[in-house]
Amino acid sequence: MSIQIVEMGPRDGLQNEKTPVSVEARIAFVEALVSAGLTTVEVGAFVSPKAIPQMASSDAVLRGVSHIKDAEFHVLVPNEKGYDAARAAGAQVVSVFAAASEGFSRANINCSIAESIERFKPVLARAKADGVKVRGYISCVLGCPFDGEIKPKAVADLAITLWDLGCYEISLGDTIGVGTPLKAKAMLSAVGAEIPVANLAMHFHDTYGQALANLYAGMEEGVRVIDSAAGGLGGCPYAPGATGNVATEDVVYMLEGMGVKTGIDMDKLLAATNEMAGLLGHPPVSRVASALNAK
Numbered sequence: 647m648s649i650q651i652v653e654m655g656p657r658d659g660l661q662n663e664k665t666p667v668s669v670e671a672r673i674a675f676v677e678a679l680v681s682a683g684l685t686t687v688e689v690g691a692f693v694s695p696k697a698i699p700q701m702a703s704s705d706a707v708l709r710g711v712s713h714i715k716d717a718e719f720h721v722l723v724p725n726e727k728g729y730d731a732a733r734a735a736g737a738q739v740v741s742v743f744a745a746a747s748e749g750f751s752r753a754n755i756n757c758s759i760a761e762s763i764e765r766f767k768p769v770l771a772r773a774k775a776d777g778v779k780v781r782g783y784i785s786c787v788l789g790c791p792f793d794g795e796i797k798p799k800a801v802a803d804l805a806i807t808l809w810d811l812g813c814y815e816i817s818l819g820d821t822i823g824v825g826t827p828l829k830a831k832a833m834l835s836a837v838g839a840e841i842p843v844a845n846l847a848m849h850f851h852d853t854y855g856q857a858l859a860n861l862y863a864g865m866e867e868g869v870r871v872i873d874s875a876a877g878g879l880g881g882c883p884y885a886p887g888a889t890g891n892v893a894t895e896d897v898v899y900m901l902e903g904m905g906v907k908t909g910i911d912m913d914k915l916l917a918a919t920n921e922m923a924g925l926l927g928h929p930p931v932s933r934v935a936s937a938l939n940a941k
């Protein structure tokens with residue numbers, strides 16, 4: 647079995663941190679993650695700096711990592727303005743982000759789900775013409791902080807829309823980490839009935855400590871792409887109570903323990919995590935990082 651890890655540390659990981667991190671430190675973080683073997687890294691977001699000041703200067707970060715070869719860098723774009731800025735900084739892969747619930751869509755990107763799709767249409771059309779790959783996120787696939795329970799069909803319907811618009815992969819976000827394995831399976835099975843399962847990714851936050859179990863359940867459904875963040879960093883300021891992404895260390899430990907080769911050097915990953923934790927002023931929440939640091 648082969649699993650692709652999409653590293654979220656420099657984007658989702660830092661977007662909710664109180665301590666500002668310099669452009670130089672963000673670039674060094676990406677360099678350290680790639681040297682640890684993470685070949686797909688989300689490095690920033692071209693969103694309003696008033697909304698997410700932590701992602702300001704994502705253009706400088708993207709330019710600053712352009713010397714790194716053999717790695718793919720992703721950035722978030724919510725609209726054409728973001729796409730223009732991302733392209734000017736050299737983006738080859740961009741990610742649009744929608745939500746399965748109206749409440750979160752409104753809170754996060756200030757528009758309805760339908761309006762968000764209208765914003766994405768020109769982005770996808772231009773990306774196609776430019777030869778740029780577009781990933782599509784869906785947030786709140788296992789529950790919403792505002793609207794509560796989310797039906798798998800609502801997720802599947804939105805996934806079809808993003809797929810039909812031309813997204814090459816749909817990343818399914820348990821934004822507030824409320825899912826449990828059987829619910830995750832039911833949701834992934836509903837989406838997988840509509841979209842090739844090879845083109846789905848799991849983006850699970852670990853708020854309730856369920857992320858690894860949910861990932862394992864999703865792997866049983868055939869999903870092979872996992873979003874995770876070094877040290878378990880992450881969270882969305884528009885998702886009250888949400889904590890970090892599942893930690894990359896924890897995912898790597900689980901996969902290697904199952905005989906799945908990740909190509910990731912745990913020592914180097916831990917060093918990248920510890921360096922960033924030092925800058926942020928708090929220890930990593932990753933269980934594996936804590937265990938290894940205690941040795």
Ligand code: HMG
Nearest residue numbers: 692693694697724727728754755756783785786819821882
């Ligand atoms: P809006 O207010 O509806 O947009 O915001 P607007 O077009 O009316 O513009 C308002 C202001 O934003 C204007 O500036 C625009 O120029 C500016 P002002 O005139 O007030 O100075 N603006 C922009 N600036 C920079 N880049 C842009 C851009 N677009 C407009 N692309 C908008 C809509 C989406 C821009 C805003 O709500 C926003 O930036 N929200 C931030 C959303 C965000 O980044 N959330 C976190 C990432 S998503 C996430 O974490 C979930 C995920 O991890 C999956 C999961 O876990 O579920 C992906």
Ligand code: MG
Nearest residue numbers: 658819821849
């Ligand atoms: Mg997220």
